[in-house]
Amino acid sequence: MNRETKIISSENVIDAANSIKCGGLVVFPTETVYGLGADALNPKACMDIFKAKGRPADNPLIVHIADVGSLKDLAKEIPDEAKVLMDRFWPGPLTMIFKKKDSVCDTVTAGLKTVAVRFPSNETAIELIKNSTGFIAAPSANLSGSPSPTSIVHVTDDMMGRVDYIIDDEGCEIGIESTVLDVSGDVFKILRPGAVTFDDIHNVIGDKIEDIPVAKNVSVPQCPGMKYTHYSPKADVTVVCGSNEATSEYILNILRSNNNGKIGILSYGSDLFDDAYCVIDAGCDMREYAKGLYYNLREFDRLGVDKIYAQFCLEEGIGIAVKNRLFKSAGNDIIYV
Numbered sequence: 001m002n003r004e005t006k007i008i009s010s011e012n013v014i015d016a017a018n019s020i021k022c023g024g025l026v027v028f029p030t031e032t033v034y035g036l037g038a039d040a041l042n043p044k045a046c047m048d049i050f051k052a053k054g055r056p057a058d059n060p061l062i063v064h065i066a067d068v069g070s071l072k073d074l075a076k077e078i079p080d081e082a083k084v085l086m087d088r089f090w091p092g093p094l095t096m097i098f099k100k101k102d103s104v105c106d107t108v109t110a111g112l113k114t115v116a117v118r119f120p121s122n123e124t125a126i127e128l129i130k131n132s133t134g135f136i137a138a139p140s141a142n143l144s145g146s147p148s149p150t151s152i153v154h155v156t157d158d159m160m161g162r163v164d165y166i167i168d169d170e171g172c173e174i175g176i177e178s179t180v181l182d183v184s185g186d187v188f189k190i191l192r193p194g195a196v197t198f199d200d201i202h203n204v205i206g207d208k209i210e211d212i213p214v215a216k217n218v219s220v221p222q223c224p225g226m227k228y229t230h231y232s233p234k235a236d237v238t239v240v241c242g243s244n245e246a247t248s249e250y251i252l253n254i255l256r257s258n259n260n261g262k263i264g265i266l267s268y269g270s271d272l273f274d275d276a277y278c279v280i281d282a283g284c285d286m287r288e289y290a291k292g293l294y295y296n297l298r299e300f301d302r303l304g305v306d307k308i309y310a311q312f313c314l315e316e317g318i319g320i321a322v323k324n325r326l327f328k329s330a331g332n333d334i335i336y337v
């Protein structure tokens with residue numbers, strides 16, 4: 001580790017692209033979360049990603065491309081329905097998993113026969129990919145287990161001294177990672193929910209996507225990476241799930257019986273928690289909840305909170321992805337009221 005990290009603006013993206021070409025590590029913005037990138041064609045550089053993050057070697061990386069034509073160099077087969085999804089959702093927050101070509105290295109795929117590919121929409125990400133080798137392997141730019149970074153402060157908290165460049169630029173307007181869709185089998189399956197939802201995909205390709213509850217509401221880990229502890233701030237998280245009235249009442253009772261713990265509340269639609277040590281408003285809809293989720297979880301740590309109660313009400317759309325991340329951050333400590 002121990003790299004001299006340069007923080008640059010997107011005007012100097014070429015410096016970062018050159019670093020990638022020479023085997024360097026670069027943190028860059030995307031529309032979902034910041035990525036920690038290296039040349040996907042360089043196994044040694046990809047190995048360095050795992051070291052910088054402290055990531056288990058059996059958790060594969062997503063290869064980021066900046067034009068649809070690059071996909072043929074990675075994927076052995078591209079199903080017609082996947083082409084339709086690419087037309088509709090790329091560039092954007094949809095990762096697809098294809099049978100891989102032999103040329104894709106085992107370090108990227110963690111030895112799997114498939115490869116995850118994403119074409120991000122963030123302009124700086126696109127510039128970086130185009131000006132490097134055209135293929136950037138990148139997980140989220142957090143230390144393994146922590147919430148993904150969606151602000152430059154959280155990137156530097158985790159990655160100073162571990163990477164060569166950090167590109168300080170706007171992004172992360174979605175706030176949680178891309179949808180991961182496996183298109184390598186007879187039916188397509190959502191492995192990780194995200195901003196592109198089951199319904200969005202079903203509307204385009206119909207029953208080619210598996211129509212079972214697990215696809216709409218992924219609570220069982222599907223990706224190799226989803227079995228690890230995830231998205232966890234240092235403070236313990238409990239999710240209180242139910243109607244606004246019932247969750248507010250439950251949390252107020254906790255606050256009334258609290259003696260001296262520093263309780264933080266992630267509130268959703270209530271302004272009743274004055275007695276808490278701190279309250280962060282999750283926003284007024286699930287898009288805002290998603291956008292701020294990781295930032296807010298890390299903010300509670302900065303404020304020195306011991307215990308977080310997150311007010312939550314299951315909603316459709318991106319709410320499914322919020323549920324998936326929030327429940328994992330709570331280590332499944334969920335209270336239904």
Ligand code: TXA
Nearest residue numbers: 032034035060114115116139140177178223224225226
């Ligand atoms: O939005 C995103 O996807 C962000 C930005 C930086 O693009 N990236 C991201 O990467 O979230 P990461 O590594 O944190 O999550 C990738 C997930 C992991 O759960 C991993 O196990 C899964 O995708 N994955 C990667 N390749 C796979 C494969 N061949 N088969 C199944 N799952 C795979």
Ligand code: MG
Nearest residue numbers: 139140148177
């Ligand atoms: Mg991640």
